[in-house]
Amino acid sequence: MSPARHQGVAAFADLTRVVISPLTRPSSQRILRPEAGLWFHRLERRNEMGGALEAATRQLFDSLDRKDAESIIRAAAEDVQGVDEISRRWMRGIDELGAYTRQLVKMVGDVHTAISDVHETVLGDIGLMTCWIEQDYTLEGKRQHVSAPTTLAFRRESGEWKILLFHSVPLPPEEK
DSSP states (O other): OOHHHHHHHHHHHHHHHHHTSOOOSOGGGOEEOOTTSSOOEEEEEESSSOOHHHHHHHHHHHHHHTTOHHHHHHTEEEEEEEEETTTTEEEESHHHHHHHHHHHHHHEEEEEEEEEEEEEEEETTEEEEEEEEEEEEEETTEEEEEEEEEEEEEEEETTEEEEEEEEEOOOOOOOO
8 A cells, every 4th residue: 555545544544533433622623633642633624614625526526517527537536436336336446437437427418416415524634525415317318316415535635635435325215
């Protein structure tokens, strides 16, 4: 594992541990201490106003809506991971995700995505964003609708947020 990738994985593990831990200080004042006790990280949270991760996510979905595969691929880190719910498998690495994305944009049409319920957490060069997506598109001549809680993990590389993980869980329509 490359040093940069190892740092990203370690920081993401710290972030995951922190996000699920009960914290009592106001979010803008939280200081996190990983178990080793040697490093302190400042956690930034943005709930009400859009931050850098939300902007990156909105740009990603704008690229998807325009069916711009190359822009989607450029937004991802080399070691990106994602789940393909259709084939029910993990996609790992930019080559696999790139091939999937190029194929996907050829198969779908009239894509429209809206995100809401955005929550973003930043820990150094690692960021985590959860949101809800509502997406409509045409596949094989049939209109489709997806409503899904979605998680994206990011790593800051050369000042730019790159997607490390994309995980979305399409839910069936609510019964009325």
